[in-house]
Amino acid sequence: ETGVTQSPTHLIKTRGQQVTLRCSSQSGHNTVSWYQQALGQGPQFIFQYYREEENGRGNFPPRFSGLQFPNYSSELNVNALELDDSALYLCASSLETNQPQHFGDGTRLSIL
Amino acid sequence: EDQVTQSPEALRLQEGESSSLNCSYTVSGLRGLFWYRQDPGKGPEFLFTLYSAGEEKEKERLKATLTKKESFLHITAPKPEDSATYLCAVQAPFFGNEKLTFGTGTRLTIIP
Numbered sequence A: 001e002t003g004v005t006q007s008p009t010h011l012i013k014t015r016g017q018q019v020t021l022r023c024s025s026q027s028g029h030n031t032v033s034w035y036q037q038a039l040g041q042g043p044q045f046i047f048q049y050y051r052e053e054e055n056g057r058g059n060f061p062p063r064f065s066g067l068q069f070p071n072y073s074s075e076l077n078v079n080a081l082e083l084d085d086s087a088l089y090l091c092a093s094s095l096e097t098n099q100p101q102h103f104g105d106g107t108r109l110s111i112l
Numbered sequence B: 001e002d003q004v005t006q007s008p009e010a011l012r013l014q015e016g017e018s019s020s021l022n023c024s025y026t027v028s029g030l031r032g033l034f035w036y037r038q039d040p041g042k043g044p045e046f047l048f049t050l051y052s053a054g055e056e057k058e059k060e061r062l063k064a065t066l067t068k069k070e071s072f073l074h075i076t077a078p079k080p081e082d083s084a085t086y087l088c089a090v091q092a093p094f095f096g097n098e099k100l101t102f103g104t105g106t107r108l109t110i111i112p
Helices: none
Strands: A005-007 A010-013 A019-024 A031-037 A044-050 A053-057 A064-068 A073-078 A087-094 A107-111 B003-007 B010-014 B019-026 B032-038 B045-050 B056-059 B062-066 B070-075 B084-091 B100-102 B106-111
Touching: A005 A087, A010 A019, A019 A087, A019 A107, A031 A073, A044 A064, A044 B100, A073 A087, B003 B084, B003 B100, B010 B019, B019 B032, B019 B084, B032 B062, B032 B070, B045 B056, B045 B062, B070 B084
Parallel strands: A010 A107, B010 B106
Antiparallel strands: A005 A019, A019 A073, A031 A044, A031 A087, A044 A053, A064 A073, A087 A107, B003 B019, B019 B070, B032 B045, B032 B084, B056 B062, B062 B070, B084 B100, B084 B106
């Protein structure tokens, strides 16, 4: 029902590499947010895009970047991967910024 | 800074044994409080939004309530399929968008 799909489901990288995670939002959802969830923790806000423009950012360094496309898809890019980047990365979309956010099942990223 | 604290961290109940989960929050200008359910290996599933003190929402065996400082998720006569981690999040204005700030969740186990 949520209509948010993420790929890939799992990914293994080594320190220093770069990674791109993808998200397909539900049609018509103008807002997409990305979160990082470490094991046993709640999701932490990375950034939000509204109609293809960055609309706010959490406490994450610039090596975390993103894009949102007109077809309701989006990307999270992480450069210079560190061991602490190992986590579940979640994408969430909503009709507008003040509407409930609906999550995908995430990408599990492991850094070796 | 927005803060959300959930208690207890974990809760084990017998099937049919009712209880409540707590979510305490501090936020400037609450726009909404959200409850999500998260199953292992899955993304959070939206349950409820509460906007103002005194508001209540119900869905099957779940009932969410809100005061000015906390929210409760009441579970009545739970079944094993209610076992999951329940996440609480607050939404406040943040540079024009409304990010979600999550607690660490309550891991609920219902024993048959």
